[in-house]
Amino acid sequence: MSVQITATGYDLLRDPRLNKGTAFSDIERRTRGIEGLLPPASITIELQVARLHAELANLDNDLQKYLLLSDLQARNETLFYAVLMSDPASFMPIVYTPTVGEACQKFDEIFHSPRGMYLPISERGRLREILSNWPQKDVRFIVVTDGERILGLGDLGVGGMGIPIGKLALYTACAGVPPQYCLPVALDVGTNNQDLLDDPLYLGLRQNRVRGEDYRAFVDEFVEAVQALYPLCCIQWEDFANLNAVPILERYRDKVCTYNDDIQGTAAVALAGMLGALRISGQKLTEQRFLFLGGGSAATGIAELISQAMALEGMDIATARSRNALFDIKGLMVRSRTDLAEFQKPFAQDHAPISVFADAVKALQPTGIIGVSTVPKLFNQQVIEAMAEINERPIIFPYSNPTSRSECTAEEAYRWSQGRAIFASGSPFPPVEIAGKTFVPGQGNNVYIFPAMGMAVFATEAKRVTEEMFIVAARAVAEQVTDQNLATGLIYPPQSQILKASLHVATRVAEYIFDKGIARVSRPHDIGALIRGRAYRPVYPT
Template sequence: MLSRLRTSLPIRPCVSACRWAHTKDKGKPLMLNPRTNKGMAFSLQERQILGIQGLLPPKVETQDIQALRFQNNLKKMSDPLQKYIYLMGIQERNERLFYRVLMEDIEELMPIVYTPTVGLACTQYGHIFRRPKGLFISILDRGHVRSILDNWPETNVAAVVVTDGERILGLGDLGVFGMGIPVGKLCLYTACAGIRPERCLPVVIDVGTDNESLLRDPFYMGLYQKRDRTQAYEDLLDEFMEAVVDKYGQDTLIQFEDFGNHNAFRLMRKYKEKYCTFNDDIQGTAAVALAGLLAAQRAIGKPITEHRVLFLGAGEAALGIANLIVMAMMEKGLTQAEARDKIWMFDKHGLLVKGRPQETDGNQEAFVHDSPGTVNNFLDAVNTLQPTAIIGVSGAGRLFTHDVIKAMGTLNERPIIFALSNPTTKAECTAEDAYTLTNGRCLFASGSPFDAVTLNDRVYIPGQGNNAYIFPGVALAVILSGVRHISDTVFLEAAKTLAEQVSDNELQEGRLYPPLSEIREVSLQMAVKVVEYVYANGMAFRYPEPADKDTFVRATVWDTNYESYLPDIYEWEGVDFNPKKD
């Protein structure tokens, strides 16, 4: 066998028979590891060397054929959850092929691996569970969090996405079923920004759930207890944050995701000056919404300082967006008080005004105003305040009624209507209603995707205010530049960068964001801009500072080509063999 290999392969004489035997012992694990598996793309020579000949069908396939097979199978499926399960199955077997398939049809498949289908997958997580994809840390693990991190097989983690599952999208408390969210977010770290998947760690913190149906579900996978809201919760999170930086370094990015409103702002304030962290529901949502408003002002020709914004919802998303709008207005010359006066909020109790019976929390105080008069419902609020923009982040469904949309069309030549709640069923209105009831004059964006709308022989392409336009590019920049603390100004810079990437032709089509098909390039350009910004403002800690930021960023991007990691496999297995060398 060895003599036959020597005549058929470009093997250097120093490779000994004993080293071939060692490699053959390690061949099968390479097939079973999704990070190194190539399926039928292992060449004949590799199969012989690694001892896996006969463990695969004899045909040697290209990645092109493998991708085509999966793409054809996906086209036969109509059920989004079935597509999600199938895609996640690819990820569990062959990581590079998964990202190849995802990236080649990102506009079609992002709604499957991310919103809105990921929400459905989370509700069914225990029922469709096949293989764990992250770390599960429960409140029973206090005192042992570092040892649990040590169990994670990758040692060079750069980014962690963590949730406690209390407020998954607009679906509420899903406990450990919320693991689908950090897994989905980190898929987009790689697909959109080229961050290596082995450097990403999804985590769910299990402190119980208040969801009674889950506590009765035999397929629920977490602790069967009510949420622990005692000091033990605080201690567990503190231990987790300390363990992450102790193991992976001070500049490890920790993204908070889908924490409850009462915890989200508190934890962000608690940790933002101690760790490299951000909350995507607050800061990422804020940046993508502001980017939509900045793009809208180009279409209307009206500066952001002249807009009046009315929010439906007054939780973490609304407050995050509002605070970033205030920053953008102040940058254009308004005082903080003047900017805040232009922003109003309406929640389940009504308009946020002084003296109302229901209490407001400290995070809302900046946007509590004197009462403008009698306001009984959201339509009254629109007619009384006459906003130029309404932004829905309530998670309560179709509350931008036909009358509300018509009122916005009457009050404004080009009304701005953002229905940002996820998933699709929770959106405040549909794209069709928004365009039809304003006779195509509105500037519309949603959190989940809607199909194009044809009206009066014109096709309108609704913008999707998807956080995926923001967090992958920001994360890449933060990781590459060694940022220790992420300022809100970073998200302001990201919002401006995203708005600049919308072309005039795309604005004419009704878009307020670039096509999702271009999101890889959008993310890389954003990363370049943010890297330039953090170095210029003394936030970066990785030196020497790269002279050419664009080349620096693009040189790090991970790709899906099998050959790009072949030499590494042989080095891992102790074999002095490189198929690219003679």
């Protein structure tokens, strides 16, 4: 994966993949024509990282830190990843959720350097031509959004580009996918956010969102252009609204290498959390009942993957689905409702309507509740206390992002359950002390899944991403949780060890890919060595 330096002078200093900044040696400065263009002292990358740590520590808020890191990525990519990988647990919340949410909301105000590709629907018929302007001709991963459902913040138009940029940074920082193979893409089909349309600084198309056949044809053209230009590329769909997310995944999942992280990645990290939680409660997956707050693509994706995992343990799939109930703004999803989408119907309950979530908890008696509603504080004291009354160790997973949208805090879940909750959230929460015992909240972050999935696909050049690959990934995450982790309530591997954890998950998924015959490369004797050997390390090029 080494990069050969051929640029000289200011061109060298302005190339983020080749620039070393103050780490250029005296000989390099002389031979590359950059003598005098830098301060005379040459320092190591380790000292550069330490200097960045100090600079970041002096900033007042996380958005300022996000902007500093974004600027660093634009001018010295190697140092950017060296900083991220030096302390991933600290920097993940800055380059991704929750800080990236604020960055997306303020995208038009803070935009300063281009990254990725913007494909407007006004250029239909020219997408392959425009996409070919990307300088890297071997793209293996595209994370793409149309900006309609950014985290729990809604329609942010082209401001949603912060999500693909952040996701791909984590592909590299957390699983070693080489950054030169990654391309963030924003599909601009307009926005229905009137505040953006009225904002003179808004950088996207000033029109309402295109729907229907025109939208579908635009997405088709995008996929066809990607296949033509980058035949080994995997497309990750990100933060599309339910009305588009589910049909897009269904249309392409068996045709190209693709997946939807909101549906499948979220499902896998939730399943991993369940498997970790069951090691605390001592129960079996097939003994569980789950009640979801939210009935969109994230909820049904989790419910379906849990059902498939139950089926792999011997349960009839219809019975498994019946053990996963959905609750939305209109109440419990029951068979008598006439407003359910096709993807929701498999989880409709044979039950009388229930309009209050706490009442649904008491009636269905779930072992776990999972929040994907993006509405904060709906796991209130009545709900948590009801779960604690039904279960010795209630599973409480408020997964909505960012932190401001979480259905409850870790403090609330632990306190209202007298410290008995098995807790994981979508955004980070600090440790909580209850009656002299310290609990470490787990973060059910997709970062445990999608970077590792990316590395497995990259190393094997997989033809497809299948549903069972996500079950394999979930099990691989859960098997790394130690008894010591579990003793503090932590049901995911520590984020400080995310690279090690991700390479383990990638190895397990790669084994599955080879077993199923969907790899494009020959099976090696040591698959773990293959994964480790393909992983990026933040080392300056020579």
